[in-house]
Amino acid sequence: MRWLCTCAFLIYIFHLATIAATTAVAPLPLKGAASPKAKAPLIPASAFLSTTHYMNSCPNLEAIIHRKVNAWVTRDPTLAASIIRLHFHDCAVRGCDASVLLNHLGSERRAEVSSTLRGFSLIDDIKAEVEKQCPKTVSCADILTAAARDATILVGGPFWEVPFGRKDGRISISKETDTVPHGRENITSLINFFEKLGLTFVDLVVLSGSHTIGRTSCYAIRDRIFNFNGTGKPDPSMNVFYVNSLKKQCKLSRNFVNLDVMTPRTFDVAYYRNLAKKLGILATDQLLYSDLRTGPLVNILAAQPEFFTSQFAVSMVKVGNANVLVGRNQGEIRLNCNYVNPLKI
Ligand code: HEM
Ligand SMILES: *[C@@H]1O[C@H](CO)[C@@H](O)[C@H](O)[C@H]1NC(C)=O
Ligand SMILES: *[C@@H]1O[C@H](CO)[C@@H](O)[C@H](O)[C@H]1NC(C)=O
Numbered sequence: 001m002r003w004l005c006t007c008a009f010l011i012y013i014f015h016l017a018t019i020a021a022t023t024a025v026a027p028l029p030l031k032g033a034a035s036p037k038a039k040a041p042l043i044p045a046s047a048f049l050s051t052t053h054y055m056n057s058c059p060n061l062e063a064i065i066h067r068k069v070n071a072w073v074t075r076d077p078t079l080a081a082s083i084i085r086l087h088f089h090d091c092a093v094r095g096c097d098a099s100v101l102l103n104h105l106g107s108e109r110r111a112e113v114s115s116t117l118r119g120f121s122l123i124d125d126i127k128a129e130v131e132k133q134c135p136k137t138v139s140c141a142d143i144l145t146a147a148a149r150d151a152t153i154l155v156g157g158p159f160w161e162v163p164f165g166r167k168d169g170r171i172s173i174s175k176e177t178d179t180v181p182h183g184r185e186n187i188t189s190l191i192n193f194f195e196k197l198g199l200t201f202v203d204l205v206v207l208s209g210s211h212t213i214g215r216t217s218c219y220a221i222r223d224r225i226f227n228f229n230g231t232g233k234p235d236p237s238m239n240v241f242y243v244n245s246l247k248k249q250c251k252l253s254r255n256f257v258n259l260d261v262m263t264p265r266t267f268d269v270a271y272y273r274n275l276a277k278k279l280g281i282l283a284t285d286q287l288l289y290s291d292l293r294t295g296p297l298v299n300i301l302a303a304q305p306e307f308f309t310s311q312f313a314v315s316m317v318k319v320g321n322a323n324v325l326v327g328r329n330q331g332e333i334r335l336n337c338n339y340v341n342p343l344k345i
Pocket of ligand 3: 229
């Protein structure tokens with residue numbers, strides 16, 4: 001029996017690996033690198049990132065980021081989750097180019113979905129220190145990516161090496177955040193969305209595991225607990241006691257509730273185990289369990305904490321590589337993460 005289980009597990013993993021191998025390395029066309037008619041180059045933009053990028057130009061970079069994240073998260077532990085989410089929202093629109101940090105009229109940051117994003121002041125604080133020690137050298141996109149890694153460690157998640165060398169974008173458009181997942185999508189559209197970031201359904205399931213920490217506004221789940229699909233009743237795929245408890249905590253849309261009802265501040269597989277008990281808080285979380293494409297992986301992750309931890313590191317590197325700006329003519333090193341650099345005339 002044990003042998004049978006292990007064997008089935010291995011076959012499933014092999015299946016995943018095959019899919020990953022065939023879909024993960026789709027090369028991203030390098031902007032301006034070739035004429036529009038030419039075939040996409042075989043080298044993905046993320047291949048130009050490197051863990052040693054700032055080794056000579058800013059040797060203290062990771063120490064500065066680590067120290068700042070540590071200090072801020074010690075003061076406010078809820079910030080750890082917020083920084084991880086901020087990084088995802090950056091990468092989700094125009095790639096990891098710090099476009100989410102730009103603070104001007106009509107920018108991503110001013111959009112409705114961004115209203116619950118937090119952690120901007122922490123990034124500003126890191127950037128100020130980095131500019132002192134290594135002026136005009138380190139991009140805001142790189143700072144945000146490394147801060148998300150350090151935040152993960154602080155909540156008990158894995159370490160991974162962060163490849164550096166992203167440039168900051170000069171464009172940020174509020175409307176483009178419409179495509180960022182908000183919790184009411186179906187799995188097909190989530191898989192399609194992740195695909196555009198160079199991510200597979202494995203990354204979707206693994207990265208959704210971030211919801212093992214952090215909170216959601218009641219606004220994001222109000223339909224689900226009060227009026228699912230216009231029925232005037234809660235979502236039937238949700239545990240009844242859980243619904244009642246959430247109704248009490250969600251008197252106001254601007255209240256917050258934990259994403260992981262069991263261990264809200266620990267990086268663990270409780271998030272996946274909750275789904276089998278109808279304790280997923282977002283409709284999309286619960287759907288990962290019931291969908292035939294993602295359900296088996298949810299069960300594996302629920303049973304294998306080490307697999308979750310190691311795969312999370314892999315998937316976080318992948319999301320951090322999404323549609324990055326690299327090379328001389330792309331983007332810039334922003335001086336202040338909130339604004340694009342003034343144009344030189
Ligand atoms: C797969 C699709 C995803 C959906 C539908 C989704 C949806 C959401 C929603 C609705 C919230 C609560 C927002 C609010 O306060 O109203 C949230 C929070 C959060 N999400 Fe996701 N998310 C997804 C993927 C991800 C990914 C890929 C990551 C990280 C790599 C992530 C990390 C987080 C974290 C850490 C929080 C808590 C933020 C905090 O406490 O401030 N999510 N997500
Ligand atoms: C999933 O959502 C998309 C976008 O809302 C929609 O076009 C599509 O028909 C939906 N697919 C299924 C299987 O419900
Ligand atoms: C939601 O409502 C639509 C249209 O009323 C219906 O087709 C669909 O099956 C419902 N979905 C669920 C999960 O109840």
